[in-house]
Amino acid sequence: MKIIDKFLTENDYTRPPGRKIAEKRAVILHWVGVPRQKAPAVWDYFEHGCAGKIYASAHYCIDLDGTVYRFIPDDSVAYHCGSSQIDPQSGKIYTDWARAIFGKYAKEPKRNSPNNAAIGIEMCVLDAEGNFAAETLQAAVELTAYLCKTYQIPIERVGTHNMVVGWKDCPRLWTRYPDKFEDFKKEVIGLLNG
Numbered sequence: 001m002k003i004i005d006k007f008l009t010e011n012d013y014t015r016p017p018g019r020k021i022a023e024k025r026a027v028i029l030h031w032v033g034v035p036r037q038k039a040p041a042v043w044d045y046f047e048h049g050c051a052g053k054i055y056a057s058a059h060y061c062i063d064l065d066g067t068v069y070r071f072i073p074d075d076s077v078a079y080h081c082g083s084s085q086i087d088p089q090s091g092k093i094y095t096d097w098a099r100a101i102f103g104k105y106a107k108e109p110k111r112n113s114p115n116n117a118a119i120g121i122e123m124c125v126l127d128a129e130g131n132f133a134a135e136t137l138q139a140a141v142e143l144t145a146y147l148c149k150t151y152q153i154p155i156e157r158v159g160t161h162n163m164v165v166g167w168k169d170c171p172r173l174w175t176r177y178p179d180k181f182e183d184f185k186k187e188v189i190g191l192l193n194g
């Protein structure tokens with residue numbers, strides 16, 4: 001796994017200046033949502049498209065060729081899994097899974113959010129169905145295992161954006177086919193045990 005540091009400029013909307021993550025409780029995976037968009041373009045979107053306007057970012061982005069870009073240091077806050085909208089299905093802002101894992105970080109969305117306790121990974125995709133290139137998937141397995149090992153995050157705390165915010169179709173492939181996400185986690189477990 002090759003990691004390239006390409007840090008976002010500190011900005012209230014993407015990389016809040018001086019804001020450290022409170023705890024590293026979970027790893028949350030996302031898709032970028034735009035077929036064949038490459039990681040440097042995602043960086044560009046956060047750096048220029050979101051700064052000053054839209055709260056959005058992630059710690060990592062994995063490119064179509066499996067290159068891992070680090071946009072935000074692990075110890076700082078990124079905006080990837082917070083919400084202020086009620087999920088029509090559950091009637092709550094965060095899912096049962098999220099509230100069990102994040103506790104106080106999933107109770108008061110205005111003042112606190114799972115972003116204070118989660119590392120976020122964006123994954124580039126091949127198409128609108130959200131299929132991943134084999135290289136992207138492999139790097140995601142390696143990066144997730146590395147984060148789990150480094151910060152003692154158990155596999156039960158590896159989740160998708162959809163598992164935190166129930167109405168989010170992110171990453172689409174794993175929202176539609178949860179079995180594929182289970183397969184992904186098995187690969188991570190395999191690496192951790194191997």
Ligand SMILES: [Zn+2]
Binds near residue numbers: 031161170171
């Ligand atoms: Zn997402």
